[in-house]
Amino acid sequence: xxxxxxxxxxxxxxxxxxxxxxxxxxxxxxxxxxxxxxxxxxxxxxxxxxxxxxxxxxxxxxxxxxxxxxxxxxxxxxxxxxxxxxxxxxxxxxxxxxxxxxxxxxxxxxxxxxxxxxxxxxxxxxxxxxxxxxxxxxxxxxxxxxxxxxxxxxxxxxxxxxxxxxxxxxxxxxxxxxxxxxxxxxxxxxxxxxxxxxxxxxxxxxxxxxxxxxxxxxxxxxxxxxxxxxxxxxxxxxxxxxxxxxxxxxxxxxxxxxxxxxxxxxxxxxxxxxxxxxxxxxxxxxxxxxxxxxxxxxxxxxxxxxxxxxxxxxxxxxxxxxxxxxxxxxxxxxxxxxxxxxxxxxxxxxxxxxxxxxxxxxxxxxxxxxxxxxxxxxxxxxxxxxxxxxxxxxxxxxxxxxxxxxxxxxxxxxxxxxxxxxxxxxxxxxxxxxxxxxxxxxxxxxxxxxxxxxxxxxxxxxxxxxxxxxxxxxxxxxxxxxxxxxxxxxxxx
Numbered sequence: 039x040x041x042x043x044x045x046x047x048x049x050x051x052x053x054x055x056x057x058x059x060x061x062x063x064x065x066x067x068x069x070x071x072x073x074x075x076x077x078x079x080x081x082x083x084x085x086x087x088x089x090x091x092x093x094x095x096x097x098x099x100x101x102x103x104x105x106x107x108x109x110x111x112x113x114x115x116x117x118x119x120x121x122x123x124x125x126x127x128x129x130x131x132x133x134x135x136x137x138x139x140x141x142x143x144x145x146x147x148x149x150x151x152x153x154x155x156x157x158x159x160x161x162x163x164x165x166x167x168x169x170x171x172x173x174x175x176x177x178x179x180x181x182x183x184x185x186x187x188x189x190x191x192x193x194x195x196x197x198x199x200x201x202x203x204x205x206x207x208x209x210x211x212x213x214x215x216x217x218x219x220x221x222x223x224x225x226x227x228x229x230x231x232x233x234x235x236x237x238x239x240x241x242x243x244x245x246x247x248x249x250x251x252x253x254x255x256x257x258x259x260x261x262x263x264x265x266x267x268x269x270x271x272x273x274x275x276x277x278x279x280x281x282x283x284x285x286x287x288x289x290x291x292x293x294x295x296x297x298x299x300x301x302x303x304x305x306x307x308x309x310x311x312x313x314x315x316x317x318x319x320x321x322x323x324x325x326x327x328x329x330x331x332x333x334x335x336x337x338x339x340x341x342x343x344x345x346x347x348x349x350x351x352x353x354x355x356x357x358x359x360x361x362x363x364x365x366x367x368x369x370x371x372x373x374x375x376x377x378x379x380x381x382x383x384x385x386x387x388x389x390x391x392x393x394x395x396x397x398x399x400x401x402x403x404x405x406x407x408x409x410x411x412x413x414x415x416x417x418x419x420x421x422x423x424x425x426x427x428x429x430x431x432x433x434x435x436x437x438x439x440x441x442x443x444x445x446x447x448x449x450x451x452x453x454x455x456x457x458x459x460x461x462x463x464x465x466x467x468x469x470x471x472x473x474x475x476x477x478x479x480x481x482x483x484x485x486x487x488x489x490x491x492x493x494x495x496x497x498x499x500x501x502x503x504x505x506x507x508x509x510x511x512x513x514x515x516x517x518x519x520x521x522x523x524x525x526x527x528x529x530x531x
Contacts, residue, residue, distance in 0.1 A: 113137060168252070371384060432465045459479065
C-alpha cells in the first residue's frame with residue numbers, strides 16, 4: 039500500500055500543486071489496500087485508477103480539516119458549473135468533484151482524482167460567472183493535461199494516507215507537513231527550479247485548453263484573461279501579501295496578453311447569470327460583519343429610487359432573516375418567487391423562511407413541489423428531509439434518503455456527501471432502526487476522515503439484533519477494510 043515518489047517531487051508539491059492540479063474521475067467508497075507501487079520506469083505517470091484512489095483519500099483529509107463549506111446550495115451551483123465545463127473539455131468523459139473551501143483568500147486548486155476546490159474568496163472576487171468559469175476551466179485543463187500526475191515518479195516510499203494528507207495540507211494551507219517531511223523538503227530546495235519552470239509552461243497550456251473549454255461551453259472566453267488582469271492590477275492593494283492565486287498561479291503580462299489575444303479570436307459567449315449573482319449574494323451575507331449597516335444602505339438606495347437588481351433584493355431578504363426581521367424577509371422572498379417561480383434559490387430561501395417563521399406545512403409543500411420540478415436535487419433533498427424530521431415524519435425522511443445509502447457503486451458526487459448520511463442516521467434512529475443508524479453514521483465519519491469513529495459505529499451495528507447473514511457479512515467485510523486503513527494511517531503517526 040505504497041505510493042513511490044521522488045523526494046524532490048514531494049517538495050515541488052509545496053510550491054506547484056496549487057497551480058498544476060491533478061487528474062480525473064470521481065470517487066469510490068472502497069478502500070485502497072490494493073494500490074500498487076508505481077515507482078518503476080513503466081509507472082512514471084500515475085494511472086487514472088491509482089489517482090482516483092488517492093483522490094478519495096485526499097478528499098477525506100480535506101474534509102477532516104473542517105474547512106469545506108457546509109452549504110449545499112453553493113456547492114451544488116459550483117458542481118453544476120463545473121460539470122458544464124468538464125463535459126465540454128477535451129476529455130468530456132472524465133469525472134470531477136467540485137467543492138467549496140470556506141476561506142476568504144482568493145484561490146482555487148485541484149487534488150488527485152479530479153477533486154477541485156474553490157475558495158469562497160474567489161467567488162467574491164469574480165465579478166461575473168464567466169470569470170469564475172475561467173478559473174475553473176483553467177484548473178480543469180491542468181487535470182485533463184495530467185500536469186500534476188507527471189510529478190509522481192519513483193523513489194522514496196509514502197503510504198496513501200500520508201501522501202493524501204500531505205497534498206491536502208499543502209493545497210488547503212491549514213497545517214504544515216510533519217517536521218521530518220519539512221526538513222526533507224528544505225534539503226531539496228535546489229531541485230525546485232526546474233519544476234517551477236515546468237509549472238509555468240503548464241500555466242500557458244492550461245490557459246489555452248481552458249479558453250477552448252469556455253468557448254465549447256458557450257461562456258465568454260474573455261472571462262479568464264479579464265479576471266487574471268484585474269487580479270494582477272489590484273495586487274498592489276494587498277501589500278506584502280498578494281492573493282494566494284497569484285503566488286500559486288504565476289501571472290505575467292505576457293501570459294495575460296497571450297490569453298487575451300486567444301480569447302479575442304472567438305466570438306463572445308454568455309458572460310453572466312442570475313444564479314451566479316444569487317450565490318455571490320448569499321456568500322456576502324455569510325461574510326458581513328455588520329449586516330445592520332448593509333440593510334441601512336439598501337434602504338437608502340430604495341429611498342433614492344435606485345434600480346435594485348433581483349439578487350440585491352434577495353441579499354436584502356437574507357440579511358433581514360439574519361437580523362430577525364422574518365416577516366419582511368418572507369414578503370420579499372414571496373415576491374421574488376412569484377416573479378421567477380422556477381428559480382431554485384428563491385424556492386430554497388422561501389422554504390427555509392417558512393420554517394423559521396413557524397409555518398412548517400408551507401415549507402414542506404414547497405420542498406415537495408420543488409423536488410418534483412428538480413428531481414434528485416441534493417440541495418433540496420437534504421433540507422426537505424430535515425423538515426420532515428422536524429415535523430415527526432421520520433419514515434418519509436428515511437424513504438427520501440435511503441436510495442443514497444443503498445447505492446454501492448458511488449459514481450455520482452452527491453452520494454458521497456456526508457449530509458445525506460447524517461440525516462439518514464437521524465431518521466433511522468427515530469424509526470428504531472439502530473443497525474441502519476450506525477451504518478449511516480459510519481459512512482458519515484468515514485467521508486469526514488475519521489476512520490476510528492467509523493469502525494466504532496460498524497461494531498455497534500454488528501451487535502444489533504435481527505441482522506440477516508448477508509447484512510452481517512457485509513458489515514464484517516467493511517470492518518476489515520476500515521481496520522486495514524486505520525492500521526496504515528497509524529503507521530504514519
